[in-house]
Amino acid sequence: MELAELRAKIRDIKDFPTEGVLFKDITTLLKDGPAFRSVVDYLAGRYQGERVDVVVGIESRGFIFGGALAHQLNAGFVPVRKLGKLPGKTIEVEYELEYGRDALAIHEDAIRAGQRVLAVDDLLATGGTMAATLRLIQQLGGHVVGVAFMIELGFLHGRDKLKSYPLHSLIVYD
Secondary structure, eight states: OOHHHHHHTSEEEETOSSTTOEEEEOHHHHTSHHHHHHHHHHHHHHHGGGOOOEEEEETTHHHHHHHHHHHHHTOEEEEEEETTOOSSOEEEEEEEETTEEEEEEEETTSSOTTOEEEEEEEEESSSHHHHHHHHHHHHTTOEEEEEEEEEEEGGGOGGGGGTTSOEEEEEEEO
């Protein structure tokens, strides 16, 4: 499926979750089997030669793509979650939001030093969540071989926070 066809399957929802926001709803793409497969195939193809050991997906929509990519790349899958959601010993990192702070956690034994890691989320906006995730991966000694998104909101310049990493976005809204 062509990228233009995939882009057409993403629904815009005005004023969600708050007034003034134009939300990119990917559920309309996910429910279409061939479209979902195309997204996973495009992203997996991009990283096929990177010898990825572990795919890290960010809660919650990053799990959808991260799990599928891990399967395609014959890699493990590691979730990054909000505090208090993982059952084992974790390391945490706080990060800035537009209006406050939040924190993410990863199991302390999720990544071994030197493992090749692909970090995945559905959407790149301001880049804060992914930047925090990359700090967690680095703390565990992982080597980030790529950062992947299905959608990038280019007008928010989140890419600027991640410029030290090889980044790929499938669909970019400028």
